[in-house]
Amino acid sequence: MTKLEGLIREIIRCEGPMRLDRYMGLCLGHPEFGYYMTQEPFGEAGDFITAPEISQVFGELIGIWLASAWTMLGSPSPFRLVELGPGRGTLMSDILRASRVVPGFAAVADVHLVETSPRLREMQKTAVSRPVTWHTTIETVPEGPLLLVANEFFDAIPIRQFECRGGHWFERVIGITDDRLQIGLAESPARPPMPGGAVIEIDEARTAIAKVVGERLRAGPGAALVVDYGHLKSAPGDTLQAMRRHGFVAVTEAPGDCDMTSHVDFESLGGALARGGATVLPAIEQGDFLRAMGLEARFAKLSHAASPTVRQQLQRAEERLAGADQMGKLFKVLAAIAPGYPSPYPFESS
Ligand code: SAH
Numbered sequence: 001m002t003k004l005e006g007l008i009r010e011i012i013r014c015e016g017p018m019r020l021d022r023y024m025g026l027c028l029g030h031p032e033f034g035y036y037m038t039q040e041p042f043g044e045a046g047d048f049i050t051a052p053e054i055s056q057v058f059g060e061l062i063g064i065w066l067a068s069a070w071t072m073l074g075s076p077s078p079f080r081l082v083e084l085g086p087g088r089g090t091l092m093s094d095i096l097r098a099s100r101v102v103p104g105f106a107a108v109a110d111v112h113l114v115e116t117s118p119r120l121r122e123m124q125k126t127a128v129s130r131p132v133t134w135h136t137t138i139e140t141v142p143e144g145p146l147l148l149v150a151n152e153f154f155d156a157i158p159i160r161q162f163e164c165r166g167g168h169w170f171e172r173v174i175g176i177t178d179d180r181l182q183i184g185l186a187e188s189p190a191r192p193p194m195p196g197g198a199v200i201e202i203d204e205a206r207t208a209i210a211k212v213v214g215e216r217l218r219a220g221p222g223a224a225l226v227v228d229y230g231h232l233k234s235a236p237g238d239t240l241q242a243m244r245r246h247g248f249v250a251v252t253e254a255p256g257d258c259d260m261t262s263h264v265d266f267e268s269l270g271g272a273l274a275r276g277g278a279t280v281l282p283a284i285e286q287g288d289f290l291r292a293m294g295l296e297a298r299f300a301k302l303s304h305a306a307s308p309t310v311r312q313q314l315q316r317a318e319e320r321l322a323g324a325d326q327m328g329k330l331f332k333v334l335a336a337i338a339p340g341y342p343s344p345y346p347f348e349s350s
Helices: 003-015 020-029 056-072 090-101 118-127 204-219 266-276 286-292 295-304 308-322
Strands: 079-084 109-114 133-135 146-151 160-165 168-177 180-187 199-202 222-231 241-244 247-249 259-261 279-285 331-337
Touching: 003 020, 003 168, 003 180, 020 160, 020 168, 020 259, 056 090, 056 146, 056 222, 056 286, 056 295, 056 308, 079 090, 090 109, 090 118, 090 146, 146 204, 204 222, 204 266, 204 331, 222 266, 266 279, 266 331, 279 286, 286 295, 286 308, 286 331, 295 308
Parallel strands: 079 109, 079 146, 109 133, 146 222
Antiparallel strands: 160 168, 160 199, 168 180, 222 331, 241 247, 241 259, 279 331
């Protein structure tokens, strides 16, 4: 049993079954035993690989998007360049390098990283070789013109789940049955009934963050880019998942030692950005976004000078990022901007 599981059992014994958002929050973020505090999540030897770790091209294209958005906003100086959940710091480092094609951008960027893990902050410090300010929440990022990016951040923010059984709604909770952590059902206030067995996910912690981003964009000028796996339209379904060594495990297995996420509901996230006051552009698939930003030309350029082995690696990376059966369709990209500005390429207003 992990140390965190011992602690969670203790809480359940004292207080009764635990809501999923609290469980997920402890698994990922407990200051001592949480996944992001203790584990090495990323890469072949870790539990999963994210787009910036697959290829530098991902961060380069995002850097070009952010720098172009900055130009479109009138090149505000200085401005806050903010990343939510920067992981190893690879994306920010690639953004700053690639954005040099837009003179002035990197020079006047005031970099703020929203990160809760001290371990990952250390890695970010090494990767981003310039002064940055860390925050545990977006609320403390100073106001002012904003360019914000979040890749695979919102999927790690805790959710709640509700299940409709026999016309009644229950909240899915973590309890102890047969001396094991198990998902159970707790009484929950009435909602309109749905067909048998339906599970819905409530992403209130995610939308709270998105609304703050929306408010910052309304105060403007600014733009935000959110990349994650998930669905364009809200729909019922259980998407909570735990991952270890590149494979799925039960969410109740080895809490604190596995990554835990759920798919992002882009309709809901977009709604929250709009409620905050931002103009939200309909999300598009990652493959379409990357190709529109010049994925193929960039990979072709890198391949040109490469050895046959490296060329093969590059080809695999390109397929992984944009292939329809890989990240290309499952991952979506959503942009939000300060009201009153034209839609930044390749997004189209609704
Ligand atoms: N963007 C990176 C890392 C994704 S993993 C990449 O694409 O590789 C999720 C990141 O969000 C980690 O850096 C994790 O420590 C951070 N994180 C998770 N929950 C957080 C929270 N509530 N507040 C701030 N950062 C959080």
